Amino acid sequence: MLNVRSLRFRLALWYFCSVAAIFALAAGGYWFGVRGALNHALDQGLRYRLIGLQRFLENIDAAGNEGIAEELNETSQLAELYQILDANGNLIAESGSLAHHHVPVKPPRELGYEIRYVTGGTGDFELRLAWQKVTVHGRTLILGVADPQRKYEGILRAFTSVLLLSTVFILSAATLCGVWLGRRALRPVARITDGARAITESNLSARLAVPDSRDELQQLSETLNDMLARIEQSFARTRQFTADASHELRAPITLIDTAAQYSLRRERSREELVDSMRKILRESRRMTALIDDLLLLARGDSHRAAPDLELMDAAPLLSELAEQAAARAAEKNIRIALQLGNGALPVMANEMKLRRLLLILLDNAFKFTPPGGEVTLAGRLDEAEVVIRVTDTGSGISPADLPHIFERFWRADKVRSREAGGTGLGLAIAKQIADQHGAQLDVQSTVGRGSTFTVRLPQAAG
Numbered sequence: 001m002l003n004v005r006s007l008r009f010r011l012a013l014w015y016f017c018s019v020a021a022i023f024a025l026a027a028g029g030y031w032f033g034v035r036g037a038l039n040h041a042l043d044q045g046l047r048y049r050l051i052g053l054q055r056f057l058e059n060i061d062a063a064g065n066e067g068i069a070e071e072l073n074e075t076s077q078l079a080e081l082y083q084i085l086d087a088n089g090n091l092i093a094e095s096g097s098l099a100h101h102h103v104p105v106k107p108p109r110e111l112g113y114e115i116r117y118v119t120g121g122t123g124d125f126e127l128r129l130a131w132q133k134v135t136v137h138g139r140t141l142i143l144g145v146a147d148p149q150r151k152y153e154g155i156l157r158a159f160t161s162v163l164l165l166s167t168v169f170i171l172s173a174a175t176l177c178g179v180w181l182g183r184r185a186l187r188p189v190a191r192i193t194d195g196a197r198a199i200t201e202s203n204l205s206a207r208l209a210v211p212d213s214r215d216e217l218q219q220l221s222e223t224l225n226d227m228l229a230r231i232e233q234s235f236a237r238t239r240q241f242t243a244d245a246s247h248e249l250r251a252p253i254t255l256i257d258t259a260a261q262y263s264l265r266r267e268r269s270r271e272e273l274v275d276s277m278r279k280i281l282r283e284s285r286r287m288t289a290l291i292d293d294l295l296l297l298a299r300g301d302s303h304r305a306a307p308d309l310e311l312m313d314a315a316p317l318l319s320e321l322a323e324q325a326a327a328r329a330a331e332k333n334i335r336i337a338l339q340l341g342n343g344a345l346p347v348m349a350n351e352m353k354l355r356r357l358l359l360i361l362l363d364n365a366f367k368f369t370p371p372g373g374e375v376t377l378a379g380r381l382d383e384a385e386v387v388i389r390v391t392d393t394g395s396g397i398s399p400a401d402l403p404h405i406f407e408r409f410w411r412a413d414k415v416r417s418r419e420a421g422g423t424g425l426g427l428a429i430a431k432q433i434a435d436q437h438g439a440q441l442d443v444q445s446t447v448g449r450g451s452t453f454t455v456r457l458p459q460a461a462g
Contacts, residue, residue, distance in 0.1 A: 188211060255283045321377065
């Protein structure tokens with residue numbers, strides 16, 4: 001069944017219409033050109049006949065109008081259709097053929113000594129006429145010669161018939177060529193379509209064949225392969241995220257189940273029951289925090305949690321966070337240092353979101369800094385940016401682990417991080433918040449010497 005909406009049909013139709021339009025323009029030009037050439041030939045013949053009639057009148061010695069008419073009737077050297085009038089437009093002589101057809105012929109007004117070509121006659125006997133005013137033996141005469149328009153009509157009709165036959169042939173050929181070209185042009189597209197249709201969730205690693213044609217089809221194939229690579233990577237991250245989330249949720253659920261079963265297996269003392277309930281409460285809180293983090297990341301991924309940004313000074317926020325962190329630093333015997341200049345740090349930000357980002361970085365620094373170490377919170381203006389740094393003197397991150405630290409559920413030391421209460425989502429949330437603010441979050445670290453997390457926020461005017 002013919003699909004009139006298909007690209008193949010439209011290509012064939014466009015090709016047919018293009019050829020038809022070009023041929024119509026060319027045929028019309030040829031037809032008008034041939035007709036013009038035939039009319040020009042007819043006019044040239046009339047011109048020569050006018051010259052011949054004038055010379056004939058100059059060579060005869062006739063007195064008066066009657067003498068001219070008698071001389072013209074006696075000779076057979078002149079054309080069949082002619083008229084001779086005096087200066088006032090009175091008829092002197094007329095060919096018998098013209099008189100026989102009773103054709104009303106009148107010279108054009110304001111006729112001069114230049115040849116004038118006009119069309120006249122009747123519908124059954126159309127004429128092409130040439131008129132000229134001449135002076136013969138000191139007398140002004142008006143000469144007119146005519147030829148039937150149908151003289152070259154046979155040639156024009158034959159040429160028209162050839163054009164019509166050519167039209168049928170050319171348009172038929174254009175239709176076939178359009179269909180053939182449409183199939184040939186879209187054959188590679190069909191192969192790409194079949195190849196893309198064969199790729200499913202189970203074989204996302206498959207790729208389309210890229211033709212070495214250096215054209216749009218090669219670009220299309222390469223673009224689709226790049227898209228498939230991104231889709232495969234996204235699916236892999238989703239599967240890994242699902243597996244990691246299931247694993248993280250399984251641990252607290254298992255501990256809750258174990259603690260409950262232990263409490264119910266036999267009679268327990270009050271101290272044992274309290275200990276079991278504490279374990280259940282700790283794991284339920286951990287699971288709640290994990291679920292909250294997952295929901296936060298999901299909202300950010302769907303752009304439903306885009307924060308409202310407003311102009312604020314980040315310097316007071318840094319001072320407040322450093323003051324809040326001092327108590328935790330004292331518990332772990334860690335020094336906390338704040339480095340701020342005298343000026344303001346104007347940024348467009350959501351204070352709650354920015355606070356959470358910095359708390360995540362500070363919490364991460366405290367987790368991996370041993371007692372006796374130092375955590376530094378610094379903020380300064382750097383050209384058109386507000387730069388905030390959180391530096392610690394902890395164990396640092398190996399170069400192999402640095403590219404992965406912002407991935408969800410990723411931990412350099414899984415056992416140690418889980419014991420510290422982490423879910424592996426903190427830095428992923430921090431990166432998402434930074435992206436929502438149009439900020440850049442990066443890290444520099446040296447194993448054994450510590451790490452520096454840097455947030456670069458665009459400086460706000462005012």
